[in-house]
Amino acid sequence: MGFEPPQRLVRTLGERYGETTAAEWLGQLPGIAGEAVARRELEVERVIAPGGRSGLVLLVRRSDGSPATLKIVPPFAAPSPERAALAHWKGWGAVELLDAGGDDGALLLERLHPEVSLRSLPEAKSLLEAAGTVRRLWVDPPGDHGFETVAERTAREAAALRTNADDTLAPLVSAALAARDELCASASEIRLLHGAFGQGKVLAGDRAPWLAVGPEPLVGERAYDLARLVRDRVEDLVAASSGASSARRRVNRLADSLDLDRERVRGWTLFRAVESGVRTLRAGRRQSGELLLEFAGWL
Secondary structure, three states: OOOOOOHHHHHHHHHHHOHHHHHHHHHHHHHHHHHHHHHOOOEEEEEOOOOOOOOEEEEEEOOOOOEEEEEEOOHHHOHHHHHHHHHHHOOOOEOOEOOOOOOOOEEEEEOOEEEEEHHHOOHHHHHHHHHHHHHHHOOOOOOOOOOOEHHHHHHHHHHHHOOOOOHHHHHHHHHHHHHHHHHHHHOOOOEEEOOOOOHHHEEEOOOOOEEEOOOOOEEEOHHHHHHHHHOOOHHHHHHOOOHHHHHHHHHHHHHHHOOOOHHHHHHHHHHHHHHHHHHHHHOOOHHHHHHHHHHHHHO
16 A cells, blocks of 8 residues: 655654655655565554654554554654653553564554544543643653753754744743743753643543653653643634633643642743744744744733
């Protein structure tokens, strides 16, 4: 069968790693996917669409007929940290890694229900389930881990943000950078974090009701991991007349439910929303970028 990459994957890889780099790997993808499937003696059912943003995701069956999922990640998207984090979690709160080995950028994972995420639930219920799921992921990292730190990842993002050329965004960018600097200077907590946690990253499963997928793991303070969850369904927040107050209440509710400092959750939410908004604008997706920046302005 063909291994046609979904458009969301094509767009995201191009934005993150450059059109040339992404196009070169995508051109080789049919061969890469075919080899990964053959090496594991898998039968492919279908490509999941819209799928993930970091790799091609296939529904497969193993040689014994059991269902599984194969995720094929390009080398420049660093699949090793995701593999290491999933191996460390051992299925606790996250999708289970079925093969610990493999150096081809492919991850064989347990089969979840890709069409059912926390986004399918009403908002209050989805946030409750999300909080319960992410809490399970916040464990001590392995002693010999090679995960990036929150300070390291956000330092690169902050450097790019400082090159923002739009004067109208200068006050918001300055506030975000100041929040990041203060948070990093006063951070003391080291936990293994999902890194990209949100409602869309939590899927229904059979082994457990809800399990996290698609980590971009790093280590640092837990408040960082709530930033994307706070802004979930941002389009609904912006459309509502009470959007600003609802956003602030969401920060407080999530912080309180997980025993975290409200100001640290607010600060990381501000920095990550501004960083994402400016990056999205640069990629030419103006509507999405403006939504994120309007949301950030409420914080």
